[in-house]
Amino acid sequence: MSPSTKSAENPFPTLPLVVVGGGAVGLVAALAARRQGLPVVVIEAEPEDRVRPGSRATYLFKETLDLLEVVAPTVPASLVELSGPWNVISSTWAGKEVYRREFPPSVPGAFGVSVSQKDQEQVYLKCCHDEGVLFRWGAGVEKATTDSEGVDLSLTDGTSIRASYVIGADGARSAVRSSLGITLDGTRSSSYFVIVDVADNESDLVNRERTFHYRHPAVGGRNVLVVPFGGGWRLDLECFPGEDVTQWQNEPELSRWIAAVGDPSFPERVQWVSTYRFNRSVATSYTDPNARVLLAGEACHLFPPFGGGRGLNSGIADAIFSVEAIAAALAHPEDATRIIRDVANERRQAGLKNRDAASNALARMEAATPWRKVQQRVAAVLAPRSDRIGRWFDRGPMGPSEPVSPRSRF
Numbered sequence: 001m002s003p004s005t006k007s008a009e010n011p012f013p014t015l016p017l018v019v020v021g022g023g024a025v026g027l028v029a030a031l032a033a034r035r036q037g038l039p040v041v042v043i044e045a046e047p048e049d050r051v052r053p054g055s056r057a058t059y060l061f062k063e064t065l066d067l068l069e070v071v072a073p074t075v076p077a078s079l080v081e082l083s084g085p086w087n088v089i090s091s092t093w094a095g096k097e098v099y100r101r102e103f104p105p106s107v108p109g110a111f112g113v114s115v116s117q118k119d120q121e122q123v124y125l126k127c128c129h130d131e132g133v134l135f136r137w138g139a140g141v142e143k144a145t146t147d148s149e150g151v152d153l154s155l156t157d158g159t160s161i162r163a164s165y166v167i168g169a170d171g172a173r174s175a176v177r178s179s180l181g182i183t184l185d186g187t188r189s190s191s192y193f194v195i196v197d198v199a200d201n202e203s204d205l206v207n208r209e210r211t212f213h214y215r216h217p218a219v220g221g222r223n224v225l226v227v228p229f230g231g232g233w234r235l236d237l238e239c240f241p242g243e244d245v246t247q248w249q250n251e252p253e254l255s256r257w258i259a260a261v262g263d264p265s266f267p268e269r270v271q272w273v274s275t276y277r278f279n280r281s282v283a284t285s286y287t288d289p290n291a292r293v294l295l296a297g298e299a300c301h302l303f304p305p306f307g308g309g310r311g312l313n314s315g316i317a318d319a320i321f322s323v324e325a326i327a328a329a330l331a332h333p334e335d336a337t338r339i340i341r342d343v344a345n346e347r348r349q350a351g352l353k354n355r356d357a358a359s360n361a362l363a364r365m366e367a368a369t370p371w372r373k374v375q376q377r378v379a380a381v382l383a384p385r386s387d388r389i390g391r392w393f394d395r396g397p398m399g400p401s402e403p404v405s406p407r408s409r410f
Contacts, residue, residue, distance in 0.1 A: 014150065014162045015041055016330055017323070020141050020176050021169035022046070024057070024117055024312060025297030027124035029167045029319035032071040034131040036327040041163075042133060045140025045156065045170070054272045055116040055197045057305070057312035058229040062112050064313045067320050072131075076109060078123045083113035084200070084230040088209040091394040093380035095217045099390035114229040116197075117312060136161075141170065144179040146290040165326045165340075166293045169319065174299035180288045182295070184302065186281030186355060189362060190241040194248045196258055197272040198233040201265065212397050214365075214380065218260035219248075223365060225306070225397065226262055232271065235262060236305065238365070249273050278304040280358050282351040286318075287344035291337045294322040294344060301351040303358045306365060306397045310354040318347050364396035 019029045022044030033040035060068075065076045085108065090100040128135075136155070143154040144166065151166040168176030177184075213224040223238040235258055239245045247253045255267035279302035286295045297315030305311070325343035329336035367376040376396075383390035 014164065015039060016164045017041075017167070017326055018043060018151070018153065018161060018163040018165075019167045019169060020144075020153070021171060021174075021297070021299070022125075022135065022137070023169065023171065023297070024121050024124060025315040025319050026167070026169035027121060027128055028068070028071070028316050029169055029296060029323055030128050030133045031075070031124065031131060032320045032323035033327075034128075034133060035071040036323060038323075038327060038330075040133055041136060041161070042128070043136045043139055043141065043153070043155065043161070046138065048135070048137045052118045052121065054195070054274060055118065055229060055232065055234050057117045057120075057309065058114055058227070058234055059309040059313075060113050060115070060120075060316075061309070061313050062110065064316050065109060065113065067317060071320055071323075072124075072127050075123055075127055076113075079113045079115050079120065080109035082115045082119050082123070082230045083108065084208060084228045084232075085114065086208050086210045086228060088207075089394060090209060090211045091383070091390075092211065092213045092216065093383075094215045094221075095213075098380050098383040099394045101391075101394070114227075116229055116231065119230060141175040141179070144168070144176045144293065146180070146288045146292040148290055151292045164292070164330065167296055167319065167322050167326075168293055168299045169296045169315070170299055172298045172302055174295070176293060177283060177295055177299050180293060182283050182285050182288075182300075184281040184300075185284050186279065186302070188280070189278030189304075191243075191366075192239045192245045192275050192277055194237040194239065194245055195272075195274050195276060196235040196237075196249075196254070196270060198235065198258070198262065198266045199269040199271050200228075200232050201269065212394065213261060214376065216261055219257050223397070224261045233262065233266070235266075237261075245275055249275060276304075278306070278358075278362055280304070280355045280362075282348065282355050285344065286348045286351075287340055291340035291344075294318075294326070294340065294347075296322055296347075300347070301354065303354055304362070306358065306361050309398075310358060314350065314354055317350070321347065361397055 017038050017040045019026045019042045022042050030040050030042050068075045088102050140156040145152050150164045153161045208228040210227045215221045216224050225236040227234050258266045281302040283300035286300050296318035303311040325339050329339045367373045379393040383393045
């Protein structure tokens, strides 16, 4: 059956671009497409009025805001308005503060924004509606197949759609990736993390401090991150390998430990509790053999919240640069395959670098080897006496912080 016949049977004509996935990465891809002057349809399995649980990704770098400003100039200001800036960063060792850094007042958004992914998505969605993006809600992808001229998507509502190019931004369980036979290559941590969202109150608005607790005595020597974001606080507790995590996510232990490591009023303001494992995975390819699909976000890489907040930041870069490449491929069909493969390779190399950075963050945070244990303990002793060592100690769970361009970083 020819592509033209397939197109005639579909309820929608062949489109230059379809985005699969209506989360943050997919919505940004749609905005980037509209900036390029491309018509775009976003396909999302869930309904538009879905309730997205939890804060999930909560920090966007300044480099990411700069990328967003190019494709959606009104978005960064809206995110800054919702952000909860940090005044202080600190680290403790066995319950004792060993490093503290206070920041002078700065222009909001100068270093990035701290906003829940749920709130980010509302900003992106509003902008998509303003830009005339079309949506197919409640229609997930069952199967994606490609040929030399385009992509056929079979949807869960019984319909199908044909596109010249597809961006698969449908998350960690990506149906697009699975249909194409692309796998994720990587590892998961042996330990689980318990994640808790706590709502803000008025007193929290004054003292917004990001703290990493190494070996906190209140949780039996486990590691804990406490970080504010716009409208709330996020706590991540690292459990020991192989232990039953249910005690830490259920009452009465939940209230006891979050009050001990955070604020006594935290238990009254819990909004969400979940668990996760530290994923470090990258897709074996970011495109199909016909160079008609590009994967973006968690469809092609899974990174932990530790290691520098690389998941959503890299996903936004995936989306924007993928759309840029698709626009170039549509404009230069004679060179389209090379253009798509080049961006797929570039994004995958960035994914591998981010995976390595996340792995390094985990190694420094857990200190599972004798050498790492000694290194961590010596740094904790010297941190109060040396700002350089204190910064190294504090940055450990956050990953490398060297300034690089968004293309090479994400």
